[in-house]
Amino acid sequence: MIGKAGVKRFLLSALIPFLVLVAWQLAVTNGLASRQMFPPPTSILGDFYDMLKSGELTHHLGISVLRAMVGFLIGGGLGLLFGLLNGLYRRTEELLDPTIQMLRTVPLLAITPLFILWFGFGELSKVLLIAMGAFFPLYVNSFLGVRNVDSKLFDVARVLEFSRFHQLTKVVMPAAMPNILLGMRLSLSTAWLCLVVAELMGADQGIGYLIQDARSYMRTGVVFVGIIIFAVVGKLTDSLVRVLESRLLQWRDSYKG
Amino acid sequence: MTAEALEISQLSKTFRTADKATHVLDNVQLSLKKQEFVSIIGPSGCGKSTLLKIAAGLDVDYEGLVQLDGIDVSGPSKEKGFIFQEHRLFPWATVEKNIAADLSLKNPEVRQKVDEMIELVRLQGFEKAYPKQLSGGMAQRVAIARALVRNPQVLLLDEPFGALDAFTRNHMQESLLDIWRQNKTSMLLVTHDIDEAIFLSNRVVVMDARPGRIKAIIPVDLPYPRNRVSASFQQLRTQVLSALDHVEEEGNSYEI
Numbered sequence: 001m002i003g004k005a006g007v008k009r010f011l012l013s014a015l016i017p018f019l020v021l022v023a024w025q026l027a028v029t030n031g032l033a034s035r036q037m038f039p040p041p042t043s044i045l046g047d048f049y050d051m052l053k054s055g056e057l058t059h060h061l062g063i064s065v066l067r068a069m070v071g072f073l074i075g076g077g078l079g080l081l082f083g084l085l086n087g088l089y090r091r092t093e094e095l096l097d098p099t100i101q102m103l104r105t106v107p108l109l110a111i112t113p114l115f116i117l118w119f120g121f122g123e124l125s126k127v128l129l130i131a132m133g134a135f136f137p138l139y140v141n142s143f144l145g146v147r148n149v150d151s152k153l154f155d156v157a158r159v160l161e162f163s164r165f166h167q168l169t170k171v172v173m174p175a176a177m178p179n180i181l182l183g184m185r186l187s188l189s190t191a192w193l194c195l196v197v198a199e200l201m202g203a204d205q206g207i208g209y210l211i212q213d214a215r216s217y218m219r220t221g222v223v224f225v226g227i228i229i230f231a232v233v234g235k236l237t238d239s240l241v242r243v244l245e246s247r248l249l250q251w252r253d254s255y256k257g
Numbered sequence: 258m259t260a261e262a263l264e265i266s267q268l269s270k271t272f273r274t275a276d277k278a279t280h281v282l283d284n285v286q287l288s289l290k291k292q293e294f295v296s297i298i299g300p301s302g303c304g305k306s307t308l309l310k311i312a313a314g315l316d317v318d319y320e321g322l323v324q325l326d327g328i329d330v331s332g333p334s335k336e337k338g339f340i341f342q343e344h345r346l347f348p349w350a351t352v353e354k355n356i357a358a359d360l361s362l363k364n365p366e367v368r369q370k371v372d373e374m375i376e377l378v379r380l381q382g383f384e385k386a387y388p389k390q391l392s393g394g395m396a397q398r399v400a401i402a403r404a405l406v407r408n409p410q411v412l413l414l415d416e417p418f419g420a421l422d423a424f425t426r427n428h429m430q431e432s433l434l435d436i437w438r439q440n441k442t443s444m445l446l447v448t449h450d451i452d453e454a455i456f457l458s459n460r461v462v463v464m465d466a467r468p469g470r471i472k473a474i475i476p477v478d479l480p481y482p483r484n485r486v487s488a489s490f491q492q493l494r495t496q497v498l499s500a501l502d503h504v505e506e507e508g509n510s511y512e513i
């Protein structure tokens with residue numbers, strides 16, 4: 001259901017990117033910019049088509065998405081688990097939170113070499129790096145979500161004699177859901193970022209490998225295709241969570257701008 | 258089985274903080290008969306909410322005796338429905354899910370009871386609405402339905418209509434009387450509104466502040482439905498007012 005207004009808005013938002021593409025194409029075809037460094041959009045589109053037809057693109061994209069997903073599920077899952085646990089129980093918070101906060105201050109990119117030293121260039125170091133990146137946003141936000149639950153609603157749960165399980169599923173989880181979903185979005189984008197880092201550091205498959213390989217053969221068009229794919233998939237996953245958000249959080253009564 | 262739904266005797270309550278102790282309730286004696294409607298009225302801070310929370314089992318740190326149907330109250334339970342000043346609905350759940358709360362609507366028995374309650378509080382057509390889509394009065398009716406669906410023996414209401422405008426409040430008072438008549442629940446209502454107390458209850462309890470104790474209990478022997486402008490209603494209003502005045506005067510001298 002996209003109305004007239006929707007079409008108008010889309011056209012308006014697409015105006016600047018479209019103009020940039022046209023200017024780029026004209027600049028290259030008129031010899032104002034190097035074809036080697038800035039392959040024209042039409043030639044990038046051609047590269048994209050060739051790679052799609054040969055199955056090269058889908059193969060590498062599949063590998064990348066799998067890595068990101070496994071890393072996200074492990075890291076994000078653990079982040080959610082510990083976030084909820086520490087949010088619910090002061091004891092485990094006192095035990096675990098200081099350590100987690102300490103680890104959080106370590107820049108991810110700085111420990112990448114260490115991971116490579118320990119686990120080599122294989123899948124393990126990549127997935128671990130992604131998992132580590134995905135852990136913190138979900139941890140921090142689900143913890144915050146639990147702590148933001150209105151204690152007045154807990155009184156209601158007591159008066160209605162909710163079981164421990166129902167307190168969790170009917171009060172804590174829904175109340176923390178906005179924060180959890182936000183954490184999920186941040187985790188996914190961090191996971192995707194870590195994937196790029198991991199694959200550019202050294203891989204023999206995946207979109208990152210595709211970019212590195214194309215760079216060494218000066219196939220700039222393919223580099224562009226890789227970058228665009230990274231951006232598009234990143235945006236798509238983000239939109240997916242936002243759809244989830246609008247579904248799950250339609251009860252919210254907040255300012256919509 | 259006793260005739261009393263709720264029995265409170267020699268109830269005293271002191272809030273203790275690190276630097277001081279506040280004696281809030283002193284030797285409160287109150288019993289609520291089955292199917293009786295009792296209102297509590299008194300100056301702000303006299304301990305009405307505290308009393309109600311103790312009766313609900315939300316606060317168990319007190320001296321004295323609190324019994325529901327002859328059994329000591331040791332914690333909150335579904336037998337004691339509690340209506341808070343604000344509706345406190347779960348914002349993420351629809352009206353029907355709020356009423357069902359931890360019960361499953363897939364259970365046909367629950368479904369039927371919830372539908373009955375929605376009809377009772379006249380919210381047909383709003384089953385699937387979220388709390389943000391309801392007016393204050395509608396939301397408070399959902400809260401009442403949520404308590405009633407659990408078949409409480411007593412319903413404890415802490416200034417449930419305080420936040421509503423006069424028109425809605427009158428309407429809610431009439432609904433509450435309907436509900437009371439149909440459900441035969443015992444009611445204990447805290448209010449600031451003298452008319453509300455007289456319009457609704459069999460007895461009006463006037464409380465005194467610092468420490469909170471019962472100053473007077475005024476029986477209201479008018480037939481339902483009551484006429485707010487009748488002479489006998491006016492007379493009762495004067496009676497309650499003068500009991501409250503005594504309270505205020507003493508409160509003042511206490512301060513000086």
Ligand SMILES: Nc1ncnc2c1ncn2[C@@H]1O[C@H](COP(=O)(O)OP(=O)(O)OP(=O)(O)O)[C@@H](O)[C@H]1O
Pocket residue numbers: 272273279281300301302303304305306307308
């Ligand atoms: N948790 C608490 N700790 C310490 N003192 C408290 C606490 N709760 C209430 N009090 C004190 O107990 C007294 C009675 O409070 P309560 O809320 O029962 O009054 P109330 O009669 O319901 O007043 P209102 O009509 O304004 O709602 C107040 O003086 C208040 O300061």
Ligand SMILES: [Mg+2]
Pocket residue numbers: 305306307415
């Ligand atoms: Mg109060």
